[in-house]
Each structure stands twice: as C-alpha cells, then as structure tokens.
Amino acid sequence: MVVWPPPRRPFPCPAGMATPRSLPLSPVSEENASTRFSNRESDAADMRAIQEFLDEAMITEVLNVVKSGKEATVYRCRAHPSLGVPYAAAKCYHSAFHRSFQRGAIYEEGRVIGNGQVERAIKGRTEFGREAQLALWVDHEFEVLSTLHYAGADVPEPFACTDTAILMELLGDDSAAADQLQFAPVSPADADDLLDRILWNIELFMRENVVHADLSAFNILYVEEKLTIIDFPQAVDPRTNPSAPKLLERDLRNVLSYFARHNVGLDEDPATMARKLWGLWKYGEL
Ligand SMILES: Nc1ncnc2c1ncn2[C@@H]1O[C@H](COP(=O)(O)OP(=O)(O)OP(=O)(O)O)[C@@H](O)[C@H]1O
Ligand SMILES: [Mg+2]
Incomplete structure (x- = not known):
C-alpha cells in the first residue's frame, strides 16, 4: 500500500478567489448509513480492497455507497482519528474498468511501464496483465492526485492506494457527499x-x-x-x-x-x- 504524506505547498490564487480549503464535517446519523453496500457482484472485491484500509487503521467503518457505476464504486467511510478528518471516500475500481480503456489507448500513449514482464503481460492480455493494467490506472490516478494536491489544486486529498482502490478526502457536508x-x-x-x-x-x-x-x-x-x-x-x-x-x-x-x-x-x-x-x-x- 502506498501512503501519501499530506504536506501542502501553496499556489498563489487569483485575487478574490477563495484559498484551497478543508471542509468541516460533523458525524453522520444512523439513517444515512442505511445503504452500506452496492449489491453488485463486485462487492466482495470492493470489500477486500477496503479491508486493507481497515487493517491499516485508516478507516473504521463503511457507511454507505456514494455512487456505483460500471467501472468503480465510491464508498463513504468513517475515518480513523489518525487521518485527521471525520470521513473518507474509498474509490474501488472494478475489473471491468480496464475494458473501457481498451478503446481509449490514447490516454496511455507516452506512459512508461518500466517493467518488461508486466508490459508483455498487458500486451498479451493475460489475467495477470489485466490486473497489472488496472493497478497502473489506479496508481496513476493516485500519483496525479498527489502531485496536484501538493501543488494546491482543488482536488481531494489522497490518503492511500492499493492495487484496486484509492482512499481520499470525502467532499460533502455532514449528511451527504457533494x-x-x-x-x-x-x-x-x-x-x-x-x-x-x-x-x-x-x-x-x-x-x-x-x-x-x-x-x-x-x-x-x-x-x-x-x-x-x-x-x-x-x-x-x-x-x-x-x-x-x-x-x-x-x-x-x-x-x-x-x-x-x-x-x-x-x-x-x-x-x-x-x-x-x-x-x-x-x-x-x-
Ligand atoms: N472524494 C469524493 N468525495 C465525494 N464524492 C466523490 C468523491 N469521489 C467520487 N465521488 C462521487 O463518486 C462519483 C464517481 O467518482 P468518479 O467520477 O471518480 O468515478 P468514475 O469511475 O468516473 O464514475 P462515473 O463514470 O460515474 O463518473 C462522482 O461523480 C462523485 O459523485
Ligand atoms: Mg467520473
């Protein structure tokens, strides 16, 4: 698991613009925690991914699904006090994700994989290759979020990532995601x-x-x-x-x-x- 330390470097804002912020969130009520899982066949895979965040004591509980799509499900989680925020969003990618990007190879142009074995597996579309490709996409999103958050952009603060999921700041108020x-x-x-x-x-x-x-x-x-x-x-x-x-x-x-x-x-x-x-x-x- 990659854990991102969250130091921030300010980037000057245009005059009159609000500076980057962190939202004050208060605890969620029990009725908001009614839909904890998305009832998809990918639930088990999502829960395995989320278990890693639980094991690392980054979150203590999954509260509800924010949004579930073909490619990823985003869960609202109660953050462990060590994270310094009340809630976190766990974005769990599904294995179907990479398929939609087969057509979108333009996004992968110029990306360096840096490991011949992985590169061959991806080209050969083996199961290992598909898993590796998914992990590269997840890792890429985490890296980009880390770079941009560090630069002071308006992006969620990333906390950690696994091969299939990213844990990040949850945007919203005390009752729902934004x-x-x-x-x-x-x-x-x-x-x-x-x-x-x-x-x-x-x-x-x-x-x-x-x-x-x-x-x-x-x-x-x-x-x-x-x-x-x-x-x-x-x-x-x-x-x-x-x-x-x-x-x-x-x-x-x-x-x-x-x-x-x-x-x-x-x-x-x-x-x-x-x-x-x-x-x-x-x-x-x-
Ligand atoms: N950090 C966050 N805080 C609050 N809500 C979030 C956060 N990240 C994602 N969401 C919610 O989950 C939805 C899906 O997230 P995202 O856009 O990253 O994934 P996606 O795979 O592109 O899904 P979609 O195809 O539905 O856009 C978002 O539209 C938003 O409603
Ligand atoms: Mg989206």
Whole structure:
C-alpha cells in the first residue's frame, strides 16, 4: 500500500478567489448509513480492497455507497482519528474498468511501464496483465492526485492506494457527499467566479504537466460554494502524450459549454484558449 504524506505547498490564487480549503464535517446519523453496500457482484472485491484500509487503521467503518457505476464504486467511510478528518471516500475500481480503456489507448500513449514482464503481460492480455493494467490506472490516478494536491489544486486529498482502490478526502457536508456541478444549484452571481476558478485549476494542472482529459461538470464536485475536481485515471502528461493538445481543448470545450447555460464565458473560444495555454506551458511561462 502506498501512503501519501499530506504536506501542502501553496499556489498563489487569483485575487478574490477563495484559498484551497478543508471542509468541516460533523458525524453522520444512523439513517444515512442505511445503504452500506452496492449489491453488485463486485462487492466482495470492493470489500477486500477496503479491508486493507481497515487493517491499516485508516478507516473504521463503511457507511454507505456514494455512487456505483460500471467501472468503480465510491464508498463513504468513517475515518480513523489518525487521518485527521471525520470521513473518507474509498474509490474501488472494478475489473471491468480496464475494458473501457481498451478503446481509449490514447490516454496511455507516452506512459512508461518500466517493467518488461508486466508490459508483455498487458500486451498479451493475460489475467495477470489485466490486473497489472488496472493497478497502473489506479496508481496513476493516485500519483496525479498527489502531485496536484501538493501543488494546491482543488482536488481531494489522497490518503492511500492499493492495487484496486484509492482512499481520499470525502467532499460533502455532514449528511451527504457533494453534488456534481452538473446537478448542483449555482447562482448566476457565483458562476463567473466558478469558471475563473476552474480555469485557474486547468492552468495549475498544466504547470504540473497534467491534462485532466475527462473534465466536465460531471467530474467537478460542488459544495458550500467550493469546487473540487475529481476522477483522474485518464489524465495525460503534455510532455509525452501527443494527443494532449486535443484533450486540453476538449476539457475547455466541456467546461465552457456547461457555463454557457449560465450565460458565462460566452465570448471565450476553447480552441483559442487551448492554444494560448499550450503556448504558455511550452515556453515555461505558467
Ligand atoms: N472524494 C469524493 N468525495 C465525494 N464524492 C466523490 C468523491 N469521489 C467520487 N465521488 C462521487 O463518486 C462519483 C464517481 O467518482 P468518479 O467520477 O471518480 O468515478 P468514475 O469511475 O468516473 O464514475 P462515473 O463514470 O460515474 O463518473 C462522482 O461523480 C462523485 O459523485
Ligand atoms: Mg467520473
């Protein structure tokens, strides 16, 4: 298990922006703990992954499923006092996860595996290869979260990862996990600041050599007027991935099309923005 020490290095925020925060969470009531498991056949695998976090005394209890999909289930857990937060989110990947990325090989371009045996097993699609590939995706998300959190970006604080699961800060309030921005009520007065804050994050990601590559209002959580960007397994490195400029433009396009609903950012062109940002990054001016 990899455990990430959580020191933070501040990154200067644009004037008027809130600084990165940690949410005060109070204990969950028993009625919120009603759905503890997702009733999927992958439950057993998820519980095995979560057991490692229990054994390492990082969490004490699984409270409920936050969201269960084909590729991963996210559980709300009670954190062990040593973690310094009341709750944690355990994101457990399912073995089906890697299948959806067979089509998405562009995300893997330029990634270094660094072990010939593993590389051959992945290419040969053996069972070991599939497990190894899943572990690489999980490890990649954990590494990216660690880098970006350390840099002061609005991402969940990562605590630990195993071959199939990541334990991280849970975003939400005292009763539920945070809404995805797509479904959250956003006031017109806040929309402008939110867009600026997301663009600030995208720039900071680039400074840290990260393009999210699946950024949209579905992968941004919003609670108490603060946003947090999640879901990084497909993130790419602009230094090594030839598709990075295209993926950066797609991220910007998705974000701007969400904000167009709020009549914000209508004058911005994602292609021009992506070109400008790429130029700044390329010449080390971020
Ligand atoms: N740290 C967190 N705190 C609170 N909720 C979270 C956290 N991480 C994930 N979630 C919730 O779980 C959902 C799925 O997480 P994530 O987007 O990382 O996985 P995914 O495999 O992409 O799932 P999906 O395909 O549904 O987006 C998120 O949309 C969000 O509602
Ligand atoms: Mg997602």
